[in-house]
Amino acid sequence: MRRIAGIILAVLLIGGVVAAVVAGRSNEDGTATKTVQAVIGSEKAEFFADPDVVKALAAKGYTVKAETSGSWAMEGLDLKGYDLALPSSQAPAVALAAKYKVTGTLPRPFYSPLVVVAHRNAAEVLAANGLATLDSEHRGTFEMAAYLDAARADRTWQQLKGARKYGELTGTLYLSSTDPETSNSGALYLAAASYVENDGKVVATDAEVDRTAPLLHKLVSVQGAQQAGSDAVFRDFVSGAGNPLVVVYESQVASLLAKGQQPDDLVVLYPDTTVNSDHTVVPLTENGKAVAELLSSDPKLRELQARHGFRPQGESSEFALDTTYLKQELTGVHQAAVPTSEVLHELARRARGQGGHST
Template sequence: MRKFLAPALVVVLLTAVGGGIWYSNTRVGDDRATAEAARLTQAREVSVRGLIGSEKEAFFADPRVAQALAKHGITVSVEKAGSRSIANRYDPKKYDFGFPSGAPAASQLKTQAQAANVYTPFYTPMVVASWKPIADILIANKIAEKRGDVFYVVDLPALMALIEKGTRWRELEKSQAFATSKAVLIASTDVRTSNSAAMYLALASYLANRQQIVQSQEDVDRVLPSVVPLFLRQGLQEQSSSGPFEDYLALGMGKAPLLMAYESQMVEFWLKNPDKAKGEMVLMYPSPTVYSKHVLVPYTPAGARLGEALEKDPALQALAHEYGFRTGGTEKGPAQWARQGVAVPDTLVDVIDPPSQEWLERMISAVEARFK
């Protein structure tokens, strides 16, 4: 027995020692792998800073957006500014990205940043925020019509002609619900700072230029007599889109019978206040209209990571829908909103492009000169 037992004990002992060495090495290897994974994760984590349009401020302040971005290793801090201001404040030492509300400003930024790629995670059409009594007056005057649950400004040139002539609301047919001496105007933000006003200018200049996009100095000279008064006659104008929309909500029809706004503003309000979706507030879609594209221009690789996450992550796109933005992907927003009682067109056909930044800037500068 001793003859066989001693070698067996030696085998057991050697096995135990070998197993201990193997376990120890495995544990060390696991610890090293964990440490390396943590190092790589930390290397992937970035903090990005950027300038955004005010209408995206609530989106970026949402803790769920911060959590979704954290899964990509991204922490974001933002400052809000008008789109024209964003285009004029390019500073890659201070910011990782610019995120204006319109393609013309983004085009200028792209050139300055020499960005290989830009990202368009959101877009929204320009609309006229109004009220049912006002919509009924415009319908009676054959300027608007209702198709299903959606109102359209079907004769936008006729509406612009009323504005140009200084027509009073009480002078219109069947205007008893708003028989005031107030001039027919579309209120907007300050075209010198804000993209929503710039998109209004793009739309008005298209109509004044024989329904052609402004693309020469001759075109600019032709449209200025018609478009400049649209802004000069408004009086005080807010620098960003949030201010006029808050007045629209708080002060009612008397303050803003017609307001140039983003569809996203009204959709977001209705989603958060479903009891108001069947009230007196209405969206009117100009025909033609123009899309406001929210284009993120990266100045740094970290900014590009943010743009890619916003454009491709389904969770972030779903959150964007809650703030009224349309997106790419399989569900663009309107279908989800319809399930929540908010009716908007799935698609818009009569849509124009804004002028290039060069010609839009020339028109804005001309309006700016008249303000002084």
């Protein structure tokens, strides 16, 4: 056991570390593996727990013991004694690298764009009101500017044409997301929304934060209590609970489909302006650096990343999908740049109604 008291304290204070997974036990010739302590975003827990991933890492001589945490919550954890951190985007990784004096380029082995998952009735109403376009029964495009206009005007489902025949579509129209102060997907949702609200430019100055913050606060405050991780939000949606529109990672949908589940009620909407979640490794030791290299270059691990719905960096041939729900190529989707860690933290604070200070 490693610093049990410290980890429990971090759970109580941060609410970030929620589970543990182990990848790798022994390699194929039976020799002992090197144990690598890692903290990862919760959406990667299934990947590291996959027996095939365990076997692939063990064949290279490594056992990965991974604990899950909200990506932004990792900053509040004590990572001394750990070998690597793997948050869900570059901004929290850069902040962690600065904190632990990690130099050099941070590996980004795979990525996943943000998408909006919708129940079929909700998607059809959005399409009828110019808030989405449907390419097929289960896939389409989410119109970010039109949605932000609707949010700014406090539009309700009842005000949308065709919504009244669906009893579940009531109240304010909004997207459910995770807590942007602790969770990467929630922070990236604000990054995409602020980019659109800032006339297609990355928010970088105090004036731009002040200009975009009121709308971001509206997007978050309408949701009430938010989950700390995207796994719980997605599970609630799939079970039919909660809001009919939810911001998640494409990889979560792809992983569900890879298990043979094809919900008839599921529609995947790609925002016309979105951001990629660049899963970025912060190697804290030489063993951590070695595992980061394997995640980036080992053919078997890249194949397994694709199986779990992540898009390996570089060649995309591994990423073969059921295109009934998902796009093979991200054509027609504008990838917005993400603000610096400092600015994104401030946008999250302002969105949560915590007032402002200089960025």
